[in-house]
Amino acid sequence: MAAMKTVIMAALATALAAAAAGQQQNDSCSSTAGAGRQFQNWKMKAEQAKKVEFIRTAEKLKTQIANIEKDKNGHLYNKKSDFRVEYSILEELEHSMTDSRKTEKAKILQQLSKIQNNVKRLQQQLKDVKPTPAFVDKLKEMMEEVENAINAFKEEQRQIYEQLLKEEKTAINELSVFERKVELWALGSSTTEKVLKLPSARVLVGKTLENHLPEEVVEFERFLQQTGGWQGGWDDYDHQNFLKVWTKHKGRLSYVDEALECLCGRTKEDIEQHDKWYQEFLILHKRKKESIKKWKEKQQEEKKxxxxxxxxxxxxxxxxxxxxxxxxKQKAEEERKRQQAAIEAWKKQKAIAFAMEQASQLKLEDEKEKKQQKERQRQCHMKLLLEKYTFQKKEKEELEKLEKEKREEAEKEERKRIAAEKIPKFQERDLHKLELRIVQKQAKEAEKQEKEKRLAKLREKVEIRVTRDRSRLYRPTKGWEERMKEIAPTASEPLLRVPHRAIPAWRQGL
Known part of the structure; x- marks a missing residue:
């Protein structure tokens, strides 16, 4: 959240600096603006590097969490496990905690999206900066809203983290109690006896005792291993009878005679040797107890x-x-004060720039008015010149028109004179042409009549008048009759062959 707040403040400072730099036109501030831009670029690069490092660390932690989840699920959801009943309780707890985590994640994302929307809205407002008190108040209100949202989110997360720290502390205390119980179980006599009765585990237990237990305990265990265990190599019945007699006489030598009577098959040397073993056993056992007590006190002190x-x-x-x-918080307050001072300076600068702009605008308006007045004067002068030029042009055109009319009148008179001279000649020529045409036309008509007469004579010579005879259609032609006369066979000879004329080459095969 601190990084987000820093980014917001940096964005605000950048926007305000850009707005102020856009209004200033003084060359003396260019070097300072360049240094400020270099500082902002360096700051953005540093923040980008921090973001990249944070993302890399988050990815690494995410991978570790995935591996731990995989190992946990392998044990927790294994249906072939002997502790399935106990694991089912843990499974239900896991589901409930997963649901709570998802709900909390959705809530946090909603809060962050709300803060992000507020920041984007603030950035959008900073793009269109207006030098008005209302806009500055609105900008201040939006900044305070974003800051309050961030502080509320941080406070809520801090309370959650404190609660988690308390729960973690309680869990650590419970785990330490369980570890202490396990250590006490490992140091218990019954467990040690069970472990010592296993021949295959004696070497391992000896190493474990030598590595983790006090020296007196190791010495006692080694003594038991070397002398035959808790009964010194005797069976349970003989050892118990020995203890009864030895306890009855409180370790005095007078117990030997009674022990010989109770222990059949045991000699006086065996009893004395067993007595020495038992006394050493008691000494070592007492030292072991004292050592364990001291060790426990030391462990307790170390725990504390x-x-x-x-x-x-x-x-x-x-x-x-x-x-x-x-x-x-102090840094944020200083940053806020610095931003406030920057806003105040920006407001003053905007006011000065606005006054300068107004002055320059008035100056421009005066210059514009002067230019317009000059333009009007020039237009009036041009108008007068244009009117004068138009008047002169009109007079010139009228003069040219009069001259043209005079010239046309003279040309017209000249054409009339020439026409008066040429008209008799043209009339004579036209009359001669008309007479020539009449003569040619009469010659053509005479020639045409002569031609008609010749054609009429020719028609009279070649004209044939034929009457209609329908029967001639059925009669043979003259040529056929002549042909039949030539080839007609005699009645006495039989007709063997009908003669035919030769068939032309062009008609063969048709």
């Missing part, structure tokens, strides 16, 4: 010291976090 150190470190971390939070 670790808890104190942890509480102290947590307290230091909390104080450091509070100091850092206070420093961030």
């Amino acid at each position: 010291r670790n808890l104190k150190e942890k509480e102290k470190s947590e307290k230091m971390l909390k104080e450091e976090w509070l100091q850092r939070e206070a420093a961030q």
